[in-house]
Amino acid sequence: MEKYRINPDKGLEFGIYTLGDHLPNPETGERISAQERLKEIIEYAKLADQAGLDFFSVGESHQEYFATQAHSVVLSAIAQSTKNIKIGSSSTIISTSDPVRVYEDFATIDLISDGRAEIIAGRASRIGLFDLLGYNVRDYEELFEEKFDLLVKINEEEVINWEGEFRAPLKNASVLPRPKNGFLPIWRAVGGSPASAIKAGYAGVPMMMAHLGGPVSVFKRTIDAYRAALQSRGFDPAEFPVATAGFFYAAETSQQALRDMYPHINEGMKRTNGQGFPKQHFAQGVDPHNIMNIGSPQQIIEKILHQHEVYGHQRYIAQIDFGGVPFERLMKNIELIGTEILPAIKKYTKKK
Amino acid sequence: MKIVGLSGSKVGSKTRTAMNYTIEALVAKYPEVEVTLIDLAEYNVQFSDGRNFLEYEGDTGYVTKTIMEADAIVIGTPIFQASIPGTLKNLFDLLPVNAFRDKIVSMLVTAGSAKHYLVAEQQLKPILSYMKAQIVQTYVFIEESDFHRKEIVSDDVLFRIERLVEDTVVLTEAYGKIRAEKDAEYDF
Numbered sequence: 044m045e046k047y048r049i050n051p052d053k054g055l056e057f058g059i060y061t062l063g064d065h066l067p068n069p070e071t072g073e074r075i076s077a078q079e080r081l082k083e084i085i086e087y088a089k090l091a092d093q094a095g096l097d098f099f100s101v102g103e104s105h106q107e108y109f110a111t112q113a114h115s116v117v118l119s120a121i122a123q124s125t126k127n128i129k130i131g132s133s134s135t136i137i138s139t140s141d142p143v144r145v146y147e148d149f150a151t152i153d154l155i156s157d158g159r160a161e162i163i164a165g166r167a168s169r170i171g172l173f174d175l176l177g178y179n180v181r182d183y184e185e186l187f188e189e190k191f192d193l194l195v196k197i198n199e200e201e202v203i204n205w206e207g208e209f210r211a212p213l214k215n216a217s218v219l220p221r222p223k224n225g226f227l228p229i230w231r232a233v234g235g236s237p238a239s240a241i242k243a244g245y246a247g248v249p250m251m252m253a254h255l256g257g258p259v260s261v262f263k264r265t266i267d268a269y270r271a272a273l274q275s276r277g278f279d280p281a282e283f284p285v286a287t288a289g290f291f292y293a294a295e296t297s298q299q300a301l302r303d304m305y306p307h308i309n310e311g312m313k314r315t316n317g318q319g320f321p322k323q324h325f326a327q328g329v330d331p332h333n334i335m336n337i338g339s340p341q342q343i344i345e346k347i348l349h350q351h352e353v354y355g356h357q358r359y360i361a362q363i364d365f366g367g368v369p370f371e372r373l374m375k376n377i378e379l380i381g382t383e384i385l386p387a388i389k390k391y392t393k394k395k
Numbered sequence: 396m397k398i399v400g401l402s403g404s405k406v407g408s409k410t411r412t413a414m415n416y417t418i419e420a421l422v423a424k425y426p427e428v429e430v431t432l433i434d435l436a437e438y439n440v441q442f443s444d445g446r447n448f449l450e451y452e453g454d455t456g457y458v459t460k461t462i463m464e465a466d467a468i469v470i471g472t473p474i475f476q477a478s479i480p481g482t483l484k485n486l487f488d489l490l491p492v493n494a495f496r497d498k499i500v501s502m503l504v505t506a507g508s509a510k511h512y513l514v515a516e517q518q519l520k521p522i523l524s525y526m527k528a529q530i531v532q533t534y535v536f537i538e539e540s541d542f543h544r545k546e547i548v549s550d551d552v553l554f555r556i557e558r559l560v561e562d563t564v565v566l567t568e569a570y571g572k573i574r575a576e577k578d579a580e581y582d583f
Binding site (some may be wrong): 069169170316317321325 | 444445446447448449451460461491493494496577578581582583
């Protein structure tokens, strides 16, 4: 765990992530400019840092209604304006990037942030960026596997000799600069299915599991599959952190939380995926055994502690801002996390 | 209310003929309904490559988006090689798994003989159920002998088409009301 800058004795880590979506606020129909949205995201990271949260990450999406295509540039600004919080991507689409350039960027962010940068590498849930960036979607799987392997190799070896299908060979190449402590935590992003988790296990890398909603117990199968795959390849699961990522919203009551959040999720998903989120499914999100962390601060504390008991994971990251959520509501959520939720979670999950 | 009539084949004329009758009956009885007829013979729809339906362009994008925006879909299909035509199956493959959630889907089937009657029951309905459609259970089955020179010559079939149209609209209205009431009850 230490290798990945995680100390489980200190309790479950709590973070925030944004996909960098740039959607209208359905309550007003208005959309702020991309510039305002980017500045809000940087401000959001600052608040998370000040509230004592452990992690903040920004996603890479190249489709319409997103603003953080150049997510590493955004993270660089966040590196400069925060002090203690760990920062990362959620996710970096390694399939359509050059791992050498990605590593250079994140090692640089690591130096600027004084050793706080991490990479979460994913395969992209939408495929428009393959056309945009000049890749063939038929190579979807191989592009990811080859480039992810190379990224991990660059992290582990200072002098690289490598040959592959999708990039020119590297001969005695040094990828510089090196990160502050010589190594970056590099996670594999997993969409929630066991089949995908197994690949992270085979690769012997930490797993970041994203989820929409559903029973906590169903996602346990994914985490079990990951740990079993680690073991099958001779890795010790106790050395590899697991993180979960999903919707979060705290308000005075669970009903208020549902009211505040639902239109943003529903309208945002209609625009980005073409289908809304059924109310029936969303209403189940407040159930103590549903993985969505929506409710009053006390209910959320209980939900997260239940998840921790079932998963034994090391980090949870919350998505609060999807779908044009007004900034004052994000501020309120950070405040509730910092003053009520985080202290309780740390208290009950740290080693005594 | 938006209803899409979908003629699911590029081959022959029976399904399109029957769909024309269906659309006429729909427009005559429910002039307030917004009706669109999509005859797959008139569009150049590509094979599904797994992308999100919003990302298809041209005819494929038009067809997928029009279907996704509908409240109800009347599917007209012939039976080929003991199944639905590939054109229709491809359309299903282009759409998300929950594409027909909160949508009403009804069916009209044309075939050379009565031997094909159960194909829709055993092959089309399971696909629609999987994609979460609210299905109008009774479908109109039309045989070769019901047609003559691109006209339907059986009053029985014409009455059935009228009833299919009514059932589709009634179920769409009823389901829409029930869904809206239930959604309002959630109070968020």
